[in-house]
Amino acid sequence: MTRRARLPALIAFGTAGAVAFGAAALSVSEIERRSVEAVDTALESAGHGWSEVDADGLQLTLTGTAPDEATRFRALSIAAGIVDPSRVIDRMQVAEAEAIDAPDFSIEVLRNDEGISLIGLVPAATDRGALVDRIESLSDGAEVTDLLETADFPAPEGWDPAVDFGLEALRQLPRSKVSISPDAVSVTAIAEDRAAKTRLENSLSRAAPQEVSLTLDLSAPRPVITPFTLRFRIDGDGPRFDACSAETEEGRSRIRQAAAEAGMEGEIGCTLGLGRPTPDWSNAAAEAIAAVARLGAGTVTMSDADIALVAPPEIERDAFDREVGTLQAALPDAFSLDATLQEPAEEPDADTPDPTFVATRSPEGEVQMRGLVRDERASDAVESFAQARFGLETVTNALRLEPDLPDAWANRVLAAVDTLSLLDRGAATVERDEIVVSGTTGNADARAEIARLMTERLGGSAEFTVNVTYDETLDPALSAPTPEECVEQINAVLETRQITFAPGSATIDSEARESLDRIAELLKTCEDVQMEVAGHTDSQGREVMNEELSQSRAEAVLGALMARRVLVSNLTAKGYGETEPIADNSTASGREANRRIEFSLIAPEGGDASGEDDEDSGPEGAGGDDASGTETTDEGDAQ
Numbered sequence: 001m002t003r004r005a006r007l008p009a010l011i012a013f014g015t016a017g018a019v020a021f022g023a024a025a026l027s028v029s030e031i032e033r034r035s036v037e038a039v040d041t042a043l044e045s046a047g048h049g050w051s052e053v054d055a056d057g058l059q060l061t062l063t064g065t066a067p068d069e070a071t072r073f074r075a076l077s078i079a080a081g082i083v084d085p086s087r088v089i090d091r092m093q094v095a096e097a098e099a100i101d102a103p104d105f106s107i108e109v110l111r112n113d114e115g116i117s118l119i120g121l122v123p124a125a126t127d128r129g130a131l132v133d134r135i136e137s138l139s140d141g142a143e144v145t146d147l148l149e150t151a152d153f154p155a156p157e158g159w160d161p162a163v164d165f166g167l168e169a170l171r172q173l174p175r176s177k178v179s180i181s182p183d184a185v186s187v188t189a190i191a192e193d194r195a196a197k198t199r200l201e202n203s204l205s206r207a208a209p210q211e212v213s214l215t216l217d218l219s220a221p222r223p224v225i226t227p228f229t230l231r232f233r234i235d236g237d238g239p240r241f242d243a244c245s246a247e248t249e250e251g252r253s254r255i256r257q258a259a260a261e262a263g264m265e266g267e268i269g270c271t272l273g274l275g276r277p278t279p280d281w282s283n284a285a286a287e288a289i290a291a292v293a294r295l296g297a298g299t300v301t302m303s304d305a306d307i308a309l310v311a312p313p314e315i316e317r318d319a320f321d322r323e324v325g326t327l328q329a330a331l332p333d334a335f336s337l338d339a340t341l342q343e344p345a346e347e348p349d350a351d352t353p354d355p356t357f358v359a360t361r362s363p364e365g366e367v368q369m370r371g372l373v374r375d376e377r378a379s380d381a382v383e384s385f386a387q388a389r390f391g392l393e394t395v396t397n398a399l400r401l402e403p404d405l406p407d408a409w410a411n412r413v414l415a416a417v418d419t420l421s422l423l424d425r426g427a428a429t430v431e432r433d434e435i436v437v438s439g440t441t442g443n444a445d446a447r448a449e450i451a452r453l454m455t456e457r458l459g460g461s462a463e464f465t466v467n468v469t470y471d472e473t474l475d476p477a478l479s480a481p482t483p484e485e486c487v488e489q490i491n492a493v494l495e496t497r498q499i500t501f502a503p504g505s506a507t508i509d510s511e512a513r514e515s516l517d518r519i520a521e522l523l524k525t526c527e528d529v530q531m532e533v534a535g536h537t538d539s540q541g542r543e544v545m546n547e548e549l550s551q552s553r554a555e556a557v558l559g560a561l562m563a564r565r566v567l568v569s570n571l572t573a574k575g576y577g578e579t580e581p582i583a584d585n586s587t588a589s590g591r592e593a594n595r596r597i598e599f600s601l602i603a604p605e606g607g608d609a610s611g612e613d614d615e616d617s618g619p620e621g622a623g624g625d626d627a628s629g630t631e632t633t634d635e636g637d638a639q
Helices: 001-047 069-082 128-138 161-170 193-206 249-261 283-294 317-330 376-390 409-422 446-458 482-498 510-523 543-563 590-594 626-637
Strands: 052-056 059-063 089-092 105-113 117-121 144-151 176-181 184-190 213-219 229-235 238-245 298-302 305-311 338-341 356-362 365-374 395-401 425-430 437-441 464-470 531-536 571-577 596-601
Touching: 001 052, 001 059, 059 069, 059 283, 069 089, 105 161, 117 128, 128 144, 128 161, 161 184, 161 193, 176 283, 176 482, 184 531, 193 213, 229 283, 229 446, 283 298, 283 305, 283 317, 283 395, 298 446, 317 338, 317 409, 356 409, 365 376, 365 409, 376 395, 395 482, 409 425, 409 437, 409 446, 446 464, 482 510, 482 531, 482 596, 510 543, 531 543, 543 571, 543 596
Parallel strands: 059 089, 117 144, 184 213, 305 338, 365 395, 437 464, 531 571
Antiparallel strands: 052 059, 105 117, 105 176, 176 184, 229 238, 229 298, 298 305, 356 365, 356 425, 425 437, 531 596
């Protein structure tokens, strides 16, 4: 075939190829469009709008940022379910995972007579074994149940101080729930009594680190009041309570309302306690208060079921008898009423002055007594009673004898002296017709306790006046020193005069009595502070014997404090022998300084302060032979 003849065929073939290519291109484009549309619709319907689908020929490319790996895989699976998986190209990315927040760490510590339970979540780095050992050591070996879980996160800021303080609170509270979280500790507990509650509140508030928020919910059982006492009076100073007792909130409200209706203003204090003689106590009290109010003056004293109504002589007899009858009719059957209308005072005989007895107590605790008693026997009895109450060295007796004294004078004098024990400073004056107690006290309940004491000793009709002011700066519970201050104050006493012993023994010298007395008084305000009483010796004599001697001397100090009625459950005696010198043992003055008693705080972890001397001094001290060692010890112990 000639070239001219083949040309039409080539043109036809080329045209057909071009048409076929165009048709194929159109077909591929349509397939791309439909594939992209189908996959995109499916992804959008499945909530994967973050993804994008692009076509490159018959291949589909998925792009976009998936929130996580699982979501990316689901998007890829959806696309592969619509088109051939081999056509799907995965170019999707996964967003970086956000940091997981640390969990809320906390410990709930429950303590009762059965033991201690730990519940909560703590950092994985927490040494739970050490934590349990620490709790056992500060709770006298109580059984600890560990129900804690851990999380592998670092301890948050404030966690360690909160745990340390929470365990200190646990040490002081044998029945409690302590909730510990970063920067915060919450304590719910029951104290032995109201005084202990106040003392614990102040102790824990003082001990709380600044970075730890403290929430306290302490409660105390109601006191047992014996006798159950109420004393209400109206005189020139207006209506007031010397003592007020109630057993229920409802009863207290009834008594307060009666006092308010009698003209008493301001906050009306009335102690809730146990021991009322009858459920009708508050009703009887309200009726008695109302009777005094209608008289306009007088005193009513309730001691258990006995009621004494005393009216001053200016009250008319008819009005008095009428009120006595009204009150008698209103009182429940369980109560007895003794009513007295005082006679006008007789004109004093100028030649026979009224008898007087005065007892005073100074801020330093010195008690002076002057005035009249009946005879030498009565003088000795009053002096012995005062010495038993306040100490042998603190009482000065300047009493004079007068046989012609009113009846029951001795009982009134003893009651007056007894009231001084409730005052930090003040005076009690006994006269023919009245006893007046005045002064300042750190005991918020002193007025009521004085009224109760006088009523119990002298009867409800006894005439006495209580002018006592409460000063919270003197309240031991509110002014309790910090643990550090306790130790500083005690060691300051020892710096002034050490507790010394008979040579080579644990017998305390009589010269140390003053130091022990002062330490005993300080310890009464530090009953919740765990302290170590450490005994130390010089290096004379055998090391083992020195350690035993120092231990015996530390224990002797505890015994001497117990004899002074100090609770020593918070004190631990430990002898260190010669291992912790503070001065040169080669000189007499150095050895004297090393023979000492020291007080120190015991850390909440329960560890002691013991240490060992690394120097090998041999079985005997540097003093040479036994005679030399004994002589040196005698010299020091004689200090």
